[in-house]
Amino acid sequence: MSSVALPAPAQAPPKKGLSEETFWGIVLLVPYFAVFALFVVFPVLYGIWLGSSPSAYRKLFADPVFASTIVNTIVFLLVAVNVKMLLALGLSAFFLQEKAWIRWLSVLFLIAWAMPSIPTILSFRWMLNPEWGMLNALLFKWFQIEGPGWLTERHYGLAWAIIVHIWKSLPFWTLILLAGRMAIPKDLYESAAVDGATRWQTFGYVSWPSLRGLYLTCVLLSTIWSLGDFNSVYLLTGGGPIDSTHVLATLGIRYLRMDQVDVALASIIVAMPAILPIVWYMMKRLSAEHTAD
Amino acid sequence: MKFARDWPLYLVGSAVFLWTIIPIYHLLVIALTPQQEAVASGLFPKHPTLQNFELVLGAKHNMVQHFWSQLGTSVFIAVMVAVITLAIGVCANFAITRIRIKGGRMITNIALLTYLIPAAFLAIPMYKIMGAYGLVDSPWSLIFAMVALASPYAIWVMNQASTKIPRELDEAAKIDGASTMQIFRFVYLPLMVPTMVAIGTYALLLAWNEYLYAFLMLATESRLTLSVALGNFLAFDDAPWALLMATGVIYALPPTAIYYAFRRYMVSGLTAGAVKS
Numbered sequence: 267m268s269s270v271a272l273p274a275p276a277q278a279p280p281k282k283g284l285s286e287e288t289f290w291g292i293v294l295l296v297p298y299f300a301v302f303a304l305f306v307v308f309p310v311l312y313g314i315w316l317g318s319s320p321s322a323y324r325k326l327f328a329d330p331v332f333a334s335t336i337v338n339t340i341v342f343l344l345v346a347v348n349v350k351m352l353l354a355l356g357l358s359a360f361f362l363q364e365k366a367w368i369r370w371l372s373v374l375f376l377i378a379w380a381m382p383s384i385p386t387i388l389s390f391r392w393m394l395n396p397e398w399g400m401l402n403a404l405l406f407k408w409f410q411i412e413g414p415g416w417l418t419e420r421h422y423g424l425a426w427a428i429i430v431h432i433w434k435s436l437p438f439w440t441l442i443l444l445a446g447r448m449a450i451p452k453d454l455y456e457s458a459a460v461d462g463a464t465r466w467q468t469f470g471y472v473s474w475p476s477l478r479g480l481y482l483t484c485v486l487l488s489t490i491w492s493l494g495d496f497n498s499v500y501l502l503t504g505g506g507p508i509d510s511t512h513v514l515a516t517l518g519i520r521y522l523r524m525d526q527v528d529v530a531l532a533s534i535i536v537a538m539p540a541i542l543p544i545v546w547y548m549m550k551r552l553s554a555e556h557t558a559d
Numbered sequence: 560m561k562f563a564r565d566w567p568l569y570l571v572g573s574a575v576f577l578w579t580i581i582p583i584y585h586l587l588v589i590a591l592t593p594q595q596e597a598v599a600s601g602l603f604p605k606h607p608t609l610q611n612f613e614l615v616l617g618a619k620h621n622m623v624q625h626f627w628s629q630l631g632t633s634v635f636i637a638v639m640v641a642v643i644t645l646a647i648g649v650c651a652n653f654a655i656t657r658i659r660i661k662g663g664r665m666i667t668n669i670a671l672l673t674y675l676i677p678a679a680f681l682a683i684p685m686y687k688i689m690g691a692y693g694l695v696d697s698p699w700s701l702i703f704a705m706v707a708l709a710s711p712y713a714i715w716v717m718n719q720a721s722t723k724i725p726r727e728l729d730e731a732a733k734i735d736g737a738s739t740m741q742i743f744r745f746v747y748l749p750l751m752v753p754t755m756v757a758i759g760t761y762a763l764l765l766a767w768n769e770y771l772y773a774f775l776m777l778a779t780e781s782r783l784t785l786s787v788a789l790g791n792f793l794a795f796d797d798a799p800w801a802l803l804m805a806t807g808v809i810y811a812l813p814p815t816a817i818y819y820a821f822r823r824y825m826v827s828g829l830t831a832g833a834v835k836s
Contacts, residue, residue: 290739291660294650298666298710301647304692305685305707306673312691313684360571371572373819375579380818382768384789385807389586391793392800400585404602433582487675494677496771501790515679519771522683534680545675553668 317531326532331520335512338424339493342513346428347488350436355481357436358443359473379437387501390430391417420510423503427511431498435491439484446480447473486548493541590804611805622792622802625781632777633767633784633810636698640705640766641759647706648713648758649751653743655714656721657729667718670711678708679771686775700776701784705769709762720754721747757824764814785810 284292326332361372378386393400394416402413416422450473458468496515499505505512505520512520514537521530591607594614614620618627651670655663685704686695694700724747732742773784783791789810792803818825 287658287739288660290743291654291658294654294658294743295660295666297647298651298670298714301703301707301710302669302673305688305703306681309681309684309688312688316684316687357571357575360568360575363568365568368568368572371575375575376819376822377583377815378579380815380822381583381811382764382786382814384768384770384786385586385804385811386582388789388792388803388807389582389589392589392804393582393585398800400588400602433578490675490677494679496679496682501770501793504793515677518680518683519775522686522775527683527687530683534683537680541676541680545672548675549668549671552671 313531314535317528317535319528322526322528322532323536325526325529326536329529331509331512332517332533334510335514335517338511339513341424342428342431342499343489343492346431346492347485349428350432350439351481351485351488353432353436354439354443354484355477357440358447359469361440361444362447375440376437378433379435379441383434383497384501386434387430387497390426390433391502394426417503418507420507423507423511427499427502427513430502431492431495434498435488439488442484443477443480446477450476483548483551486544486551490541490544490548493537586804586807589801590808592801594799594801611801612809614802615805615809620799620802622799623806625783625788626785626806628781629783629785629788632698632782633786636701636705636773636784637763637767639698639702640709641763643702643706644709644713644762645755645759647710648717649748649755651710651714652717652721652751653747656718657742657747658739667714670714672711673707674711674715681708682771682775685772689776695776696778696782698777698782701766701769701773704772704776705762705766709758709765712761713758716758717751717754720751724750753824756821760817760821760825764818767814 361368361375392398394402396402396413396415396418399416401416405411405413414422416426454472454476455468458472463471493513494515495513496519499511499513500516500519503511505516509520514533517533518530521527521533588602588604590611591609592604593606593608593610615623615626618624651666654660655666685707689695689700689704692700694703728746728750729742732746737745767784768786769784770786770790773787774790777783777787780788780791785806789803789807792798792800792806
């Protein structure tokens with residue numbers, strides 16, 4: 267290690283085959299390629315092969331549970347994603363306030379996201395138990411109301427699955443939108459205030475134009491991920507009563523448990539035409555944003 | 560009047576507080592209620608007790624007899640997933656963003672694509688392939704599955720962090736005669752530590768919290784993860800809910816503590832990673 271700067275050609279690049287850099291570049295990518303091939307590509311191909319018999323699709327389309335699952339999934343997505351994102355948009359403005367108690371509340375607010383979902387979902391499940399749960403007990407004690415079977419009726423069951431889903435993921439999206447709001451230059455707000463803009467005008471002319479792109483990104487990402495929310499439905503209602511609250515994420519498991527692997531995979535494959543375009547579009551969008559930096 | 564002006568804030572604040580705290584409060588109340596009366600009739604436990612925690616920690620009930628080995632499995636799987644994901648992530652990231660290997664852009668896009676597809680839709684094919692590999696019921700099936708799910712995100716977030724490290728550092732090291740692997744070890748890795756903390760935590764929590772994959776791939780009761788053991792309580796009509804909630808509290812504590820400890824890294828990792836306007 268001499269610190270004397272030698273003239274450059276001390277080591278001419280060895281032009282035989284790979285340069286040292288490229289060699290290491292390939293070696294360093296081997297682990298990722300191995301995992302990707304063994305645990306992403308192969309399972310996908312194997313799954314497509316297992317789910318390729320036409321009879322599986324005939325069985326799937328003939329199953330009334332499939333139709334109700336599609337309806338549930340669409341309702342789940344439309345309600346959960348929009349309610350969650352609008353709440354997150356509003357709450358991000360709330361958490362922007364510079365007050366000590368609001369900062370503490372934001373730390374507490376994060377706990378739903380920080381905690382594993384299973385204990386809280388099971389907590390909801392027991393709370394909603396029609397006979398022994400706290401909700402109906404308190405409804406009766408305070409208002410003499412006989413609460414309904416929250417998880418044993420389709421509409422209530424689905425509604426609670428949506429609530430549980432929102433409860434879990436709201437802090438995450440609020441945080442993302444909060445970061446988006448914090449990136450808006452303060453002087454924009456100051457000049458809006460000087461011009462006498464109302465609260466809504468400030469939102470419409472300052473905040474929203476800056477947040478619009480981020481909001482759309484969030485809505486699309488949240489749509490894809492909500493589609494994959496297995497726990498909120500499966501651990502809360504188990505797809506019941508009589509398989510009326512399944513969503514696409516839980517339907518495959520239902521067929522798997524009935525030992526109909528081909529139908530299980532068919533139910534996933536039929537969802538792909540809806541999912542892949544969004545995933546593809548998001549990949550392009552995020553990738554373009556990344557290189558724009 | 561300060562209050563008169565701020566009341567909408569207080570209103571929203573109270574709603575946020577209640578919304579956040581209710582399910583967690585309920586979890587704690589039931590966990591502190593004696594098993595015989597897991598029926599919550601009021602807002603407060605009538606006879607609060609730590610008896611459930613004693614039963615769980617002493618593995619003194621047949622529902623929790625494997626508690627410690629299940630905890631061990633959860634820890635082992637989570638740590639292995641974090642370590643392997645980090646190793647794969649930094650290696651791939653160095654090749655893509657520092658060596659700038661050809662096709663790096665495409666590898667990033669493939670990783671991103673994998674990351675965006677909901678994991679629930681890959682679960683059944685993954686379960687079937689693990690059967691073909693003979694890995695079902697081995698903790699390694701879950702470890703590899705989780706690594707496959709976590710490493711695309713690792714590569715994506717690391718790519719963004721790594722492009723902020725000036726290339727001049729690599730070039731200066733090269734002029735001093737450093738080999739590629741010396742640059743990796745002495746220039747790149749030290750600067751990536753904050754991102755590695757974020758990704759390590761992410762992978763650790765992802766694996767610890769996973770239910771679906773664990774429930775599909777693990778079968779032997781004593782070697783389940785805690786998450787699956789919790790779900791299995793539901794198989795019984797007369798599930799001992801108080802015990803379930805106590806186990807749930809113990810299960811939730813480590814990841815929550817870790818999340819809060821590394822919150823700053825997590826937040827910047829996520830906001831720099833997943834979403835950017």
